[in-house]
Amino acid sequence: MWMKRQKASSLADLSALAGVSISTVSRALADNPLVAVATRDKIKRLAREHDFQINVAARNFRLQRTGxxxxxxxxxxxxxxxxxxxxxxxxxxxxxxxxxxxxxxxxxxxxxxxxxxxxxxxxxxxxxxxxxxxxxxxxxxxxxxxxxxxxxxxxxxxxxxxxxxxxxxSDNFEGGRLAAQHLLSQGRKRLTFVGNPAVPEFEARFAGFNEAIAQAGAPSGAVLPSHVTPEASYATIRANFKDATVPDGIVAASDVIALSALRAIADLGLRVPDDVAVVGYDDVFIAKQTMPALTTIRQDxxxxxxxxxxxxxxxxxxxxxxxxxxxxxxxxxxxx
Structure with missing residues (x-):
């Protein structure tokens, strides 16, 4: 018979209090759906009343799990x-x-x-x-x-x-297609994809980019291979656009590359979107904070x-x- 102030210190103690097996107590405390909701609630209430906490490390060892x-x-x-x-x-x-x-x-x-x-x-x-x-x-x-x-x-x-x-x-092909299609619908004619097409996700985005151009019958798009880190992509974009014909539309393989493009374009004395429109990819939390705010492809x-x-x-x-x-x-x- 349990004394009023005696605390349950083991699964066996809780089992006796709840009137169920030890295995049922263990399953209930682990939120196992095989245990009826009412029984789980009863066992959890008893555990709280007795300040009982299961030894997670021991349970994981027994189950051969790490958690x-x-x-x-x-x-x-x-x-x-x-x-x-x-x-x-x-x-x-x-x-x-x-x-x-x-x-x-x-x-x-x-x-x-x-x-x-x-x-x-x-x-x-x-x-x-x-x-x-x-x-x-x-x-x-x-x-x-x-x-x-x-x-x-x-x-x-x-x-x-x-x-x-x-x-x-996300459907990377469709994302690349959406980005290029949007620029083409605005009358942009010289599009460049900035990113490394050798990476599987970027490769699919580049393929979608090219598909949109082909469907529109527009001039072939260009590709500017670039690293994804801010300083490396900035240096690549600025050096290339300084010495070559600047595109009027950019599809960046990531928002980080797109943000670097915004900075490089401004440093070259050009305006976004008047001279160059930029579309990123990801919709990271800072995309809406830039000047101008970044149009992008959102991945959930x-x-x-x-x-x-x-x-x-x-x-x-x-x-x-x-x-x-x-x-x-x-x-x-x-x-x-």
């Missing part, structure tokens, strides 16, 4: 890119929220690959219960090899024919993060899932 998900940013093509990139910050924050809602921690890793074993070593380390990769960079084949044998792996990136890795991302990173986490846990549960492509949208502001 963490790895979020990896492979930067094989952009070694100078950092976590302070506005797009990375937005997506990582959304992933952290989505994982926290599931009771999981986020283990963040920025990787500059030195060999093709970096991802295999990470998943075999036992540090995490699953992996989310942000961007395929130039590591798509490494990702493909590991994902063939490691199911709880989801990629923010492009879904490419011939590759089976599980991806979530919050929804994308939620979908990646959902697919990851469904994979962990043994479900069959497929890649998801989100529709991008054109956000009209003053730069184009």
């Amino acid at each position: 963490a998900v790895g979020v990896i940013l492979p930067l094989g093509h952009e070694a100078e890119q950092h976590l302070t990139d506005p797009f990375f910050m937005s997506l990582i924050a959304a992933l952290a929220d989505a994982l926290s809602d599931r009771g999981y921690d986020l283990l963040l890793s920025r990787v500059i690959p030195s060999n093709d074993q970096w991802l295999k070593a990470f998943v075999e380390s036992g540090k995490v219960d699953g992996v989310i990769i942000v961007g395929q960079s130039d590591q798509i084949d490494v990702i493909e090899t590991v994902s063939a044998n490691y199911a709880p792996l989801v990629v923010w990136g492009a879904s490419i024919a011939g590759y089976s890795q599980l991806t979530v991302g 990173v919050v929804l994308g993060a939620q979908m990646m986490v959902d697919l990851l846990f469904r994979r962990v549960a043994g479900e069959k899932v497929t890649s998801i492509s989100l529709q991008p949208t054109l956000v009209l502001r003053a730069s184009a």
